Amino acid sequence: MMSLPFVLFACAIGAAWMRQRGVSLGFWLIGLVTMLILFRVHVTEVLSIQL
């Protein structure tokens, strides 16, 4: 599951390589959303920054 953003970004670069700009932008957007969701999943540890 953690490799999903990389898969989607690789698809975005591949689509750009094939000169499919719209498809590339679509893959990029889904990749970014996936990345942020995974970030949310991993930010469970409470910060201890009280001094």
Place this chain on the structure above:
Amino acid sequence: MSAELSKLLNTLGLLAIGTVLTMAFIDQVWFGELPCPLCILQRAGLIAAGCGIALNIVFGPKPSHYGLAIIGAVASAGISIRQILLHVVPGTGFYGPDVLGLHLYTWAFLFAVAIVLGSAIMLLSDRQFSQVQPSSGRLKALPLTAVLLFLILTIANIFSTVALCGGGLCPEEPDDYELFSIND
């Protein structure tokens, strides 16, 4: 700034991102420092930023492509800040070795800030956007190499992450790969 010069600067920017990703791999494979989940997501953020730069190279410079680079870099910087805050208080530990006095997540933050600043400076030049790019123009050797290297590094990250985490989420502090062992 001409579109050609803009393309060259974007190529150098993409090569810089490729260099950072390669150094991360060297640290992982050569020195055996396995990346934590936030480290992996920082790499993904840098690749998201690099996608915008790659689009500039392939399709010619557009403000929207710089927008993608900035959004990707801001996401990467946000993830880095989260990791910096986890260890900001003395005595709360750290993750991984330091390079020139700063940990890799701090370097990742500084690099993401540099991408944002670089993109903002590039956006100051309007002339690069006024020149129409041929839709089927072939890339020259250096831009082609930069995009290809970037694609290869992105695919390498897929294999690396699958090897480290399998099909699920990554352990918070990985000490070995999921698919094979390096500690035998």
